[in-house]
Amino acid sequence: MTGTRAYHHGDLRNALLAAALEAIEEVGPAALSLRDLARRAGVSHAAPAHHFGDKAGLLTTLAAQGFDLLAQALTAAGDDLLAAGVAYVDFAVRRRAHFEVMFRPELYRADDAELVNAQGRARAALRAGVATLPTRGAPADADRDALAAWSIAHGFATLWLAGALPERVGDEPREAARAVLRRLVT
Amino acid sequence: MTGTRAYHHGDLRNALLAAALEAIEEVGPAALSLRDLARRAGVSHAAPAHHFGDKAGLLTTLAAQGFDLLAQALTAAGDDLLAAGVAYVDFAVRRRAHFEVMFRPELYRADDAELVNAQGRARAALRAGVATLPTRGAPADADRDALAAWSIAHGFATLWLAGALPERVGDEPREAARAVLRRLVT
DNA sequence: GTGTCATCTTGTCAATGGCAAGATAGGATT
DNA sequence: AATCCTATCTTGCCATTGACAAGATGACAC
Numbered sequence: 001m002t003g004t005r006a007y008h009h010g011d012l013r014n015a016l017l018a019a020a021l022e023a024i025e026e027v028g029p030a031a032l033s034l035r036d037l038a039r040r041a042g043v044s045h046a047a048p049a050h051h052f053g054d055k056a057g058l059l060t061t062l063a064a065q066g067f068d069l070l071a072q073a074l075t076a077a078g079d080d081l082l083a084a085g086v087a088y089v090d091f092a093v094r095r096r097a098h099f100e101v102m103f104r105p106e107l108y109r110a111d112d113a114e115l116v117n118a119q120g121r122a123r124a125a126l127r128a129g130v131a132t133l134p135t136r137g138a139p140a141d142a143d144r145d146a147l148a149a150w151s152i153a154h155g156f157a158t159l160w161l162a163g164a165l166p167e168r169v170g171d172e173p174r175e176a177a178r179a180v181l182r183r184l185v186t
Numbered sequence: 187m188t189g190t191r192a193y194h195h196g197d198l199r200n201a202l203l204a205a206a207l208e209a210i211e212e213v214g215p216a217a218l219s220l221r222d223l224a225r226r227a228g229v230s231h232a233a234p235a236h237h238f239g240d241k242a243g244l245l246t247t248l249a250a251q252g253f254d255l256l257a258q259a260l261t262a263a264g265d266d267l268l269a270a271g272v273a274y275v276d277f278a279v280r281r282r283a284h285f286e287v288m289f290r291p292e293l294y295r296a297d298d299a300e301l302v303n304a305q306g307r308a309r310a311a312l313r314a315g316v317a318t319l320p321t322r323g324a325p326a327d328a329d330r331d332a333l334a335a336w337s338i339a340h341g342f343a344t345l346w347l348a349g350a351l352p353e354r355v356g357d358e359p360r361e362a363a364r365a366v367l368r369r370l371v372t
Numbered sequence: 373g374t375g376t377c378a379t380c381t382t383g384t385c386a387a388t389g390g391c392a393a394g395a396t397a398g399g400a401t402t
Numbered sequence: 403a404a405t406c407c408t409a410t411c412t413t414g415c416c417a418t419t420g421a422c423a424a425g426a427t428g429a430c431a432c
Contacts, residue, residue, distance in 0.1 A: 028292045030216030044412045103348045106214045148369035155341025162289045183334035230381045
């Protein structure tokens with residue numbers, strides 16, 4: 001992979017993004033070091049700046065990528081709300097680096113056009129899943145139901161990632177999430 | 187407040203903690219700068235190290251303080267689960283700096299004794315509130331119910347803090363939280 | 373009055389982000 | 403084929419930061 005091409009890396013942009021995902025899984029998005037990424041990719045310390053401007057630029061790209069991947073994952077989960085919730089948690093755990101960046105807007109440029117578009121796609125996919133939830137009470141409660149579903153999935157995912165959950169929950173996020181989400185959905 | 191006492195500040199430790207809370211609300215816990223805190227308190231750049239060792243030490247103190255405050259807030263909310271959930275969200279919003287540190291364990295020393303104790307108190311207060319939830323199905327579901335309640339409150343709180351919620355949710359976290367939590371509790 | 377110790381300062385070093393200026397290469401134009 | 407052109411990458415630099423070491427100061431005990 002790391003063929004030492006002289007001067008021109010060939011695919012530095014993607015190599016840096018891949019290295020960033022690795023590094024974020026190790027030390028978190030805030031402690032990310034552009035110079036470390038450059039070392040991992042075998043280029044000089046200033047090379048990343050050309051492709052992303054600054055650290056916020058790189059994280060903006062990752063966040064947009066993340067919202068896009070989340071939209072895909074939710075869409076693939078289909079119309080079943082429970083399945084969508086499990087897919088949400090599964091996404092957070094398997095694409096941990098992306099997920100952690102996505103919900104830390106102080107680290108990236110939240111007004112980036114491509115990012116905002118990807119956010120819209122993810123939001124739409126979320127709403128599509130919630131539409132199958134039997135409305136309790138007035139139909140105007142749809143918004144609240146959507147929020148409740150998003151909240152419980154998001155809360156479980158972040159607590160899982162933070163290591164805040166008791167051990168007896170187990171090490172299988174999908175199963176544990178399904179059991180918890182069922183409490184709201186059924 | 188900032189009386190320029192020569193050499194001995196008098197209450198530097200607390201002054202630094204207060205400055206840290208301010209700074210975290212402005213730039214987040216990861217971007218916290220010990221030297222900035224020193225400047226805010228009017229002392230030299232190395233003064234914080236004496237009281238907290240390093241940055242992780244200061245954040246460990248804040249996290250422990252936060253779990254303690256959360257335990258108090260949940261206890262004060264009483265036995266009503268809905269009230270406890272609202273108190274949880276209210277805590278996250280009003281004590282944002284504490285809350286953000288608490289759930290970022292990579293920033294502090296998670297094995298600190300005082301911290302672990304405070305975590306235990308918060309956890310106990312949480313469980314006490316959940317005990318009032320009518321168990322659905324087998325009694326062994328109590329754990330799942332507790333997790334579900336914690337997840338939905340935590341998720342709503344973090345989404346609120348991340349600014350991820352749509353504007354139509356409003357600007358009153360307590361009311362919005364009550365509406366969402368009711369979906370699970372009732 | 374003296375000693376002792378917590379508190380705080382000054383000085384230093386390595387690492388980082390970001391900027392500026394320059395070097396290189398690959399492709400387009402002629 | 404020769405030249406230009408532009409994206410890509412490098413080297414060099416500076417300010418900021420966290421952390422450490424050594425020293426200065428003053429409060430308090432005796």
